[in-house]
Amino acid sequence: MHLPAELVEASERETARVDHRHLLQATAQLTEHYKAADFSTPAVTTEAHRAAYLAVRMPATYAAIRRVFAEIRLRAPHTDVNSMLDLGAGPGTALFAASEEFHLQQATLVESDAEWLAVGKRLAAQVQLPVAYEAQWLKQDLRSGLSCTAHDLVVLSYTLGELPPAAAEAVLRKAWSCASKFLVLIEPGTRRGFAAVNTARSALIANAARIIAPCPHQSACPMALAGDWCHFSQRLERTSQHRQLKGGELGYEDEKFSYLVAARAETLASDASPGVTSPGVISQRQARIVRHPGKHSGHIQLSLCTTQGELENRTVTRSSKSAYKLARKAEWGDTWTE
Numbered sequence: 001m002h003l004p005a006e007l008v009e010a011s012e013r014e015t016a017r018v019d020h021r022h023l024l025q026a027t028a029q030l031t032e033h034y035k036a037a038d039f040s041t042p043a044v045t046t047e048a049h050r051a052a053y054l055a056v057r058m059p060a061t062y063a064a065i066r067r068v069f070a071e072i073r074l075r076a077p078h079t080d081v082n083s084m085l086d087l088g089a090g091p092g093t094a095l096f097a098a099s100e101e102f103h104l105q106q107a108t109l110v111e112s113d114a115e116w117l118a119v120g121k122r123l124a125a126q127v128q129l130p131v132a133y134e135a136q137w138l139k140q141d142l143r144s145g146l147s148c149t150a151h152d153l154v155v156l157s158y159t160l161g162e163l164p165p166a167a168a169e170a171v172l173r174k175a176w177s178c179a180s181k182f183l184v185l186i187e188p189g190t191r192r193g194f195a196a197v198n199t200a201r202s203a204l205i206a207n208a209a210r211i212i213a214p215c216p217h218q219s220a221c222p223m224a225l226a227g228d229w230c231h232f233s234q235r236l237e238r239t240s241q242h243r244q245l246k247g248g249e250l251g252y253e254d255e256k257f258s259y260l261v262a263a264r265a266e267t268l269a270s271d272a273s274p275g276v277t278s279p280g281v282i283s284q285r286q287a288r289i290v291r292h293p294g295k296h297s298g299h300i301q302l303s304l305c306t307t308q309g310e311l312e313n314r315t316v317t318r319s320s321k322s323a324y325k326l327a328r329k330a331e332w333g334d335t336w337t338e
Helices: 005-015 020-036 047-056 058-075 093-101 114-127 165-178 191-206 240-246 265-271 321-329
Strands: 083-087 106-111 136-139 151-157 179-188 210-213 232-237 252-263 287-289 294-296 299-305 311-317
Touching: 005 047, 005 114, 020 047, 020 240, 047 058, 047 114, 047 240, 058 093, 058 151, 058 179, 058 210, 058 232, 058 252, 083 093, 083 165, 093 106, 093 114, 093 151, 106 114, 114 136, 151 165, 165 179, 165 191, 179 191, 191 210, 191 252, 210 265, 252 265, 299 321, 311 321
Parallel strands: 083 106, 083 151, 106 136, 151 179
Antiparallel strands: 179 252, 210 252, 232 252, 287 299, 294 299, 299 311
């Protein structure tokens, strides 16, 4: 996966505003901040930080967000997403990803940093998104209370885990009340990020949410019960600027993330059209592959989270011809028919 060419060009125009030496320093500072996972102070505070974020973090967050949006398309193929509310929007990354997956007619982006709002507006104008001139860019601190109207899709990406627990609970509750069809949560694929997602998952299930991805069940997370954490990986192409700033030799990087897609029960009922037998229909539950498949000569090992809410290690042998063919193509994060 990679950023759309227009978005890359727009981002590079933004980063060109900053001296290269300052950009290198800011990239190193961002890297250290995220490694430390200290969210008591903001990671992005200067123009150089914003430029560094656009160059080395926005591509990764875009890739993770778009991967999750594609999951909605897979699990709910008959449900339209026409409006989106992004809480903690930053430079509008979710807007750019959503515009590739959905036919948006309305978008509301809420962000506490006025400079990020300005950057996001400039980027949206340059990539000429259909929704760009109808989007509302609102300056609001999520920790001071939230007012919102109903949207088909509400997004909290790389946001919930940076809030104090009480604020995170309040924001989640309000976000769910404003989600008429889907709520998406995305956090870094760390123990801390997963913990934020799993806590939110329990609260959402208690409020009648149906979890459609990645979980194939509504039971307690078996990975959490085992002392593990559920996360996935999305590979993305690095730009030449990205490689230069990060000092990377590879032409790609893997973004690790934890996520959740919650849906309204009525959304599930309307999407499961009579007579539809596509494996993408959300009424048909499938197990989830939660680790890289072990691909060996003559057999493949799959680590599954099953529809029964259990972890299972399954071996698919060459003798099971159709299953073996599917298993050879299977990747971490894919669904698996039990």
